[in-house]
Amino acid sequence: MSVTNIHHIVIVGGGAGGLELATRLGDSMHSGRSVAVTLVERQRTHLWKPLLHEVAAGSMDPDQHQLDYLAQARWHHFLFQLGEMDGLSRARREISVAPWRDESGSEVLPRRTVHYDTLLIAVGSRTNDFGTPGARDYALSLDTQKDADRFHQRLLNACLRANAQNEPLRPDQLQVAIIGAGATGVELAAELHKTTRDLLAYGLDRINPERDLRFTIIEASPRILPVLPERLSKETTRLLRALNVQVLTSERVTEVTRDGVRTASGKLVPAELVVWAAGIKAPDFLKDLDGLETNRLNQIKVKQTLETTVDADIFAFGDCADCPWPGHPNPVPPRAQSAHQQASHLVGTMKRRLEGKAPLPWTYRDFGSLVSLGEYSTVGSLMGKLIGGAIFVEGYFARFMYVSLYKMHLLALHGFARVFFGTLARLITRRTEPRVKLH
Numbered sequence: 001m002s003v004t005n006i007h008h009i010v011i012v013g014g015g016a017g018g019l020e021l022a023t024r025l026g027d028s029m030h031s032g033r034s035v036a037v038t039l040v041e042r043q044r045t046h047l048w049k050p051l052l053h054e055v056a057a058g059s060m061d062p063d064q065h066q067l068d069y070l071a072q073a074r075w076h077h078f079l080f081q082l083g084e085m086d087g088l089s090r091a092r093r094e095i096s097v098a099p100w101r102d103e104s105g106s107e108v109l110p111r112r113t114v115h116y117d118t119l120l121i122a123v124g125s126r127t128n129d130f131g132t133p134g135a136r137d138y139a140l141s142l143d144t145q146k147d148a149d150r151f152h153q154r155l156l157n158a159c160l161r162a163n164a165q166n167e168p169l170r171p172d173q174l175q176v177a178i179i180g181a182g183a184t185g186v187e188l189a190a191e192l193h194k195t196t197r198d199l200l201a202y203g204l205d206r207i208n209p210e211r212d213l214r215f216t217i218i219e220a221s222p223r224i225l226p227v228l229p230e231r232l233s234k235e236t237t238r239l240l241r242a243l244n245v246q247v248l249t250s251e252r253v254t255e256v257t258r259d260g261v262r263t264a265s266g267k268l269v270p271a272e273l274v275v276w277a278a279g280i281k282a283p284d285f286l287k288d289l290d291g292l293e294t295n296r297l298n299q300i301k302v303k304q305t306l307e308t309t310v311d312a313d314i315f316a317f318g319d320c321a322d323c324p325w326p327g328h329p330n331p332v333p334p335r336a337q338s339a340h341q342q343a344s345h346l347v348g349t350m351k352r353r354l355e356g357k358a359p360l361p362w363t364y365r366d367f368g369s370l371v372s373l374g375e376y377s378t379v380g381s382l383m384g385k386l387i388g389g390a391i392f393v394e395g396y397f398a399r400f401m402y403v404s405l406y407k408m409h410l411l412a413l414h415g416f417a418r419v420f421f422g423t424l425a426r427l428i429t430r431r432t433e434p435r436v437k438l439h
Helices: 016-029 049-057 069-075 147-166 183-200 230-242 336-354 397-413 416-432
Strands: 009-012 036-043 079-082 086-091 093-096 106-111 112-115 118-119 175-179 212-217 246-248 253-257 260-263 268-270 275-276 314-317 368-372 378-384 389-395
Touching: 009 016, 009 112, 016 036, 016 336, 049 147, 049 183, 069 079, 069 268, 079 336, 118 336, 147 183, 147 246, 147 275, 175 183, 175 260, 175 268, 175 397, 183 212, 183 230, 230 246, 230 368, 246 314, 336 397, 397 416
Parallel strands: 009 036, 009 118, 036 079, 118 314, 175 212, 175 275, 212 246
Antiparallel strands: 086 093, 093 112, 253 260, 260 268, 368 378, 378 389
């Protein structure tokens, strides 16, 4: 305990896992315990990261789905600190939080330190461009809501510009190249196919979607969705090609230019917009964080209890953690279900720590993978003991399971009543709104 006899639990990162953990700890520990739960996060609002491709495509209005951290903190009895962690002192048991500035660069909040007795790091991951020339200058990522909004604005502007011009389209105009055929890249391509056609229906009649629009997925591996079952990859490839999405596999990107993408085979893919969705790494500041052990992707190495390998008072989970997966050659994969399971486990671990008990090991349970192709289809494989392995699912049932993943996240944050009535309200208002976000 600290000298004030209050045990300070500090969670850094308000993504799916971090926010769920702060909410559940705040609810369970605010009464009758000398515990203070603090969440440190660099954004004002939260949006479930797997939805960002829908925001980028314009099929989702983020204002209807984002959550205000200050409000959540008030409702669920934890403290919120706005800012980005950029340092750690294990000897003093405190983290440093960088100054927070507004869009004009003016300082709103000064540099601060936050004391902890138990520190839980869940800062997620960022897109890894592997130092590819031109990637930072000409490719967009989908790491944050701001990134997704930026892409959507550029897409809208590109369509408006093309519809207004009198001269023929350039070879790269209205062409979108998506680098990386993981779930994000695949889902974005399908979502864009639908929303761009909805957009053109609102008076942009000089653009022919079949002739003028082209979406290309570029993947270095021999097949798309390389970490998922092969059958899932084959079915998704078939569905994408039916939508006239160009799928290029075994093509490693060597350069991103103003006019497109070059690959190692010498191919040039013309593109007005380029999205980099290949590879992840944890934030760079974790690399030399006061002696914490990290891997080549900056992920913090943890034990199966989710404690860091060098400090039992510091835990890491989610995409920023390199967590062992017994019986498998690779660590636990960076998926939303991983962070959700880890957050649930850590609720019990924090209660055990307060009682002076040792943490229990956590074991990842793989419930399968689902890939949504928007309104066209959803495909996936489900895992479970009851079915004795994996089963392939497709269509409405798979879509229901995909949507259920998001609803589970909302239930962990809000409870059943609020999720039910919020869903009902969106179903009603959706009928009075455009099918695609037009601003």
